[in-house]
Amino acid sequence: MNITGKTLIEMGFTSGKWFPEAIEYINTNQLKDEALHSYLEQFRPGPVQHLKKQPAPFHMNIKAENELEESNVNSVVASMETLMKTPTLVEGAIMPDACPTGPNGTIPVGGVAVAKNAIHPGxxxxxxxxxxxxxxxxxxxxxxxxxxxxxxxxxxxxxxxxxxxxxxxxxxxxxxxxxxxxxxxxxxxxxxxxxxxxxxxxxxxxxxxxxxxxxxxxxxxxxxxxxxxxxxxxxxxxxxxxxxxxxxxxxxxxxxxxxxxxxxxxxxxxxxxxxxxxxxxxxxxxxxxxxxxxxxxxxxxxxxxxxxxxxxxxxxxxxxxxxxxxxxxxxxxxxxxxxxxxxxxxxxxxxxxxxxxxxxxxxxxxxxxxxxxxxxxxxxxxxxxxxxxxxxxxxxxxxxxxxxxxxxxxxxxxxxxxxxxxxxxxxxxxxxxxxxxxxxxxxxxxxxxxxxxxxxxx
Structure with missing residues (x-):
């Protein structure tokens, strides 16, 4: 029975560029049981990525000009400070039309967040x-x-x-x-x-x-x-x-x-x-x-x-x-x-x-x-x-x-x-x-x- 990508995912692996080469190698060599698990061990994910202790830098292109705006800007900044601790993020920016949306740590409207090698649907x-x-x-x-x-x-x-x-x-x-x-x-x-x-x-x-x-x-x-x-x-x-x-x-x-x-x-x-x-x-x-x-x-x-x-x-x-x-x-x-x-x-x-x-x-x-x-x-x-x-x-x-x-x-x-x-x-x-x-x-x-x-x- 041939191994497929679905088989590997069911075994708990996350798909990656290594999938096609690994599947071909496993099926060509008819690996199974201990030999299969031993080969796959090299593809186990690395260590867990922790939140940054300090937020990645972000640029302020906004300033408050009255009390209402001050409250808004403070909320936006607080949310960005939490957001920018996300492990993938390297830089960010806030625009003059920024306003908070969702719980703290959610990217505000008017926000830009730059991630390395990652797509954040949220x-x-x-x-x-x-x-x-x-x-x-x-x-x-x-x-x-x-x-x-x-x-x-x-x-x-x-x-x-x-x-x-x-x-x-x-x-x-x-x-x-x-x-x-x-x-x-x-x-x-x-x-x-x-x-x-x-x-x-x-x-x-x-x-x-x-x-x-x-x-x-x-x-x-x-x-x-x-x-x-x-x-x-x-x-x-x-x-x-x-x-x-x-x-x-x-x-x-x-x-x-x-x-x-x-x-x-x-x-x-x-x-x-x-x-x-x-x-x-x-x-x-x-x-x-x-x-x-x-x-x-x-x-x-x-x-x-x-x-x-x-x-x-x-x-x-x-x-x-x-x-x-x-x-x-x-x-x-x-x-x-x-x-x-x-x-x-x-x-x-x-x-x-x-x-x-x-x-x-x-x-x-x-x-x-x-x-x-x-x-x-x-x-x-x-x-x-x-x-x-x-x-x-x-x-x-x-x-x-x-x-x-x-x-x-x-x-x-x-x-x-x-x-x-x-x-x-x-x-x-x-x-x-x-x-x-x-x-x-x-x-x-x-x-x-x-x-x-x-x-x-x-």
């Missing part, structure tokens, strides 16, 4: 490849662009029904089917149904005019939806298996997959396929809007701001940080995009890598308080708050329910973020997309089916 989170794309519509009427986009996008939970789904590219389907992490029915069904959808939360479709040219521009913001969330779940399970073996002291959210294992290679490949899917997700919405208006794009570019970027044996985990350095984006075709909030311009930036920015800029305005805190801080009716904060703008919620936690006051002061970008050398603004209006999911849970059912029972 550091890119479930919203893999959250990204922004811009299309230049020339002199098209911004209202017509927003109207056409409203008819062609999709916000909220779930995907499109069969009648409204976009065609799934055959090459992309082949990629999914060829990857261990992505080749299952649930993943592929989600990839089909979620193509052309934007989700909820802070994801948006924004229309405005270039400050430089006056052209109308559309910007979309969303991630990899169901396929990305499913990959994240599978990645975290694999990482947890390695954590128990390699570094039980490491926090569960910071577990990693060693890159030089079979799982590491396959997971990295899966991330690149999810990146392709997400870019396609943007493109189908933009192209459908162009086609509806019978307009040709004058320009288009995009960038992710929530991903893992590789440079030799270093893996840059950017949790809400915009890559400035071209080495992180092999398909770069233009400058980078940094949205702030619905009432502020989307910044179009270029920039250089410095010792303190590690090749990244902020990804947006961030938050100084939670959604719950923000709701409690507001007075007046939802409609009154909405009218006050969106004067002169065409703001729409796909669910027809206003979400006040996505209004401008929910975010950090945009001027502060821009000033600190300049102060810390985090990119140069070369143009701005001045706001006309935007679409967001809104408070879709307010009239969710389960809520309606609950009301009827009452």
């Amino acid at each position: 550091m890119h989170s479930a919203d893999i490849c959250c990204s922004v794309m811009l299309t230049d519509f020339g002199k098209a009427d911004p209202k017509k662009v927003l109207d056409a986009a409203h008819q062609n996008t999709h916000f909220g939970p779930g995907g499109r029904d069969r009648n409204t789904q976009f065609r799934f590219p055959s090459a992309l389907l082949k990629d999914f089917e060829g990857n261990y992490f992505l080749n299952n029915e649930k993943m592929i069904q989600a990839a089909r149904a979620h193509l052309g959808t934007q989700g909820d939360g802070n994801h948006f479709l924004f229309v405005g005019k270039s400050k430089k040219t006056g052209n109308t521009m559309m910007v979309t913001h969303h991630g990899s939806r169901g396929p990305g969330a499913n990959l994240y779940t599978r990645g975290m399970k694999i990482a947890e298996r390695f954590r128990k073996e390699l570094s039980p002291e490491t926090l569960k959210q910071n577990a990693w997959i060693p890159f030089d294992t079979e799982e590491g290679q396959s997971y990295w490949e899966a991330l690149q396929i999810i990146r392709k899917w997400t870019k396609t997700n943007h493109e189908v919405i933009h192209n459908a809007t162009l086609n509806a208006l019978l307009v040709e794009a004058e320009d288009r570019y995009w960038n992710e701001h929530n991903f893992v970027f590789k440079d030799n044996d270093l893996f840059y985990h950017a949790k809400g940080a915009t890559p400035l350095d071209p080495k992180f984006m092999p398909d770069i075709t233009g400058p980078r995009l940094i949205p702030l909030n619905m009432s502020e311009p989307v910044l179009i930036v270029n920039g250089e890598t410095t010792n303190s920015n590690l090749g990244f800029a902020p990804h947006g305005a961030g938050r100084n308080m939670s959604r719950t805190q923000h709701r409690k801080s507001k007075t007046g009716t939802t409609q009154e708050i909405f009218i006050e904060e969106t004067k002169g703008l065409d703001i729409r919620f796909f669910s027809n329910e206003i979400d006040i936690t996505e209004l401008p006051s929910a975010y950090k002061n945009a001027k502060t973020v821009r000033n600190q970008m300049g102060e810390f050398g985090l990119g140069t603004v070369i143009d701005e997309v001045l706001p006309y209006g935007c679409i967001m999911a809104g408070d879709w849970q307010k009239n969710a089916p389960w809520r309606k059912k609950k009301r009827r029972r009452k």
